[in-house]
Amino acid sequence: MSGLTIREMERGEDFAEWFTDLLQREEERMGEPKALAEHYLVLTNEIGDWIGGVRYGLRGGVAQLLDIAVEPEFRHQGHGRRLLQAFESRALELGAHVAEFWTEDLRAEPMLLSSGWHRLFARPDYVGRRTWYLMEKKFETETR
Secondary structure, three states: OOOOOOOOOOOOOOHHHHHHHHHHHHHHHHOOOOOOEEEEEEEEOOOOOEEEEEEEEEEOOEEEEEEEEEOHHHOOOOHHHHHHHHHHHHHHHOOOOEEEEEEOOOOOHHHHHHOOOEEEEEEOOOHHHOOEEEEEEEOOOOOO
16 A cells, blocks of 8 residues: 555644544444543633643543643642542543542642552653552442
């Protein structure tokens, strides 16, 4: 096959929609999850300004927290904890049986441990050549 090219997708192209459709057809054919369903949660103030948010994915009952951020002037007010709790609640609503995320910052680990999270393992020399930790929380759900 001549003339084939692999390139980075540019913003605004329709590839993402086409690719999602391809993965959904594969899921139907194979009977197992293929596509990562990406979701966002937004934290707004009383006038509707965005002050923080969460990006997460869901695939096969596993909710993966991909990013969490709060504007600098709103940090240290418990908003990160609120966003994490909202992520957990939404993941449960969507049928997740486990949630996970990677972090290199363990300062919040005591709070996470008291909320049912645990460190699954460490991966040295990972992102940015630093050690990252996989955190996990299993949800109590009914067997389907």
